[in-house]
Amino acid sequence: MQFTHFLTAYISIVLFVLGTVIGSFLNVLIYRLPLGLKFDRLSDHSFCPNCKHRLYAKDLFPLFSWLFLRGKCRYCKAPISPRYPIVEALNGVMYVLAYVVLCGGATEQGTGLSLGLLGYLAFFSALLVAAWVDAEHQIIPDSQWIVIFVAGLLLAGDKLIAEKGFTPDFVSFIISRGIGLVAVSGLFFLIALVTGGRAMGGGDIKLMAAVGFVLGWKAVVVALFAAAILGALFALLRKLFFKKKMRGVVPFGPFLAAGSALCAFVGEAIFDGYLDLFL
Numbered sequence: 001m002q003f004t005h006f007l008t009a010y011i012s013i014v015l016f017v018l019g020t021v022i023g024s025f026l027n028v029l030i031y032r033l034p035l036g037l038k039f040d041r042l043s044d045h046s047f048c049p050n051c052k053h054r055l056y057a058k059d060l061f062p063l064f065s066w067l068f069l070r071g072k073c074r075y076c077k078a079p080i081s082p083r084y085p086i087v088e089a090l091n092g093v094m095y096v097l098a099y100v101v102l103c104g105g106a107t108e109q110g111t112g113l114s115l116g117l118l119g120y121l122a123f124f125s126a127l128l129v130a131a132w133v134d135a136e137h138q139i140i141p142d143s144q145w146i147v148i149f150v151a152g153l154l155l156a157g158d159k160l161i162a163e164k165g166f167t168p169d170f171v172s173f174i175i176s177r178g179i180g181l182v183a184v185s186g187l188f189f190l191i192a193l194v195t196g197g198r199a200m201g202g203g204d205i206k207l208m209a210a211v212g213f214v215l216g217w218k219a220v221v222v223a224l225f226a227a228a229i230l231g232a233l234f235a236l237l238r239k240l241f242f243k244k245k246m247r248g249v250v251p252f253g254p255f256l257a258a259g260s261a262l263c264a265f266v267g268e269a270i271f272d273g274y275l276d277l278f279l
């Protein structure tokens with residue numbers, strides 16, 4: 001085993017653990033952001049939503065607490081939402097994928113830990129929170145698109161460092177992000193104008209402006225198509241398997257977030273491949 005492979009594996013494990021720990025903080029955000037609680041309340045003790053018993057470190061250990069307690073509160077045995085381990089595991093997996101796939105892992109030149117990686121980690125975590133809060137409450141907290149926008153700044157800074165200045169590559173990177181800001185969000189804004197805000201919410205507009213700033217215009221356009229396909233698939237499956245049990249409006253935000261996460265990896269490749277196919 002080459003040293004760079006060993007280093008990549010080692011850092012991946014550390015990032016996965018870090019991702020699950022931050023994931024348990026994201027669960028707190030998902031629970032508390034829609035309640036409008038102030039950030040200074042985030043350091044409050046965690047408690048069981050059912051019996052209000054204070055939760056200790058042994059109850060809050062990412063992934064493992066939920067597994068060992070078989071998804072039940074230690075004190076009152078009320079079921080704990082599978083959202084907790086799912087968010088923790090997803091966040092851990094996304095951190096590893098960001099490092100290995102998007103940043104290339106460790107090479108002879110370095111560890112692969114960079115400003116850009118930090119940007120991607122923030123991007124995926126914010127998408128996760130935005131998706132989950134939107135699914136449960138039909139709102140996307142402003143804090144999440146702001147974090148995504150900051151992630152875009154980190155990625156631009158990373159590109160500038162890699163290019164060592166305002167090279168043509170860096171300039172085209174920035175132009176692509178500038179167009180990305182309005183490519184999908186501009187379309188959403190028009191839809192909101194035409195429908196009087198009924199078909200498209202402000203949260204979706206701001207989310208896709210920030211995502212476009214991170215991914216560039218090609219990938220954010222593909223993300224929109226991916227979101228539409230995922231949303232249609234979900235609606236179809238729901239109709240087939242749940243019939244009348246589940247009704248109500250399905251928010252678009254979770255699908256936009258999923259499409260955006262996917263397109264961080266394959267968005268530009270799909271866009272360019274699609275053009276090659278037809279032009």
Ligand SMILES: [Zn+2]
Pocket residue numbers: 048049050051052053073074075076077078
């Ligand atoms: Zn309890």
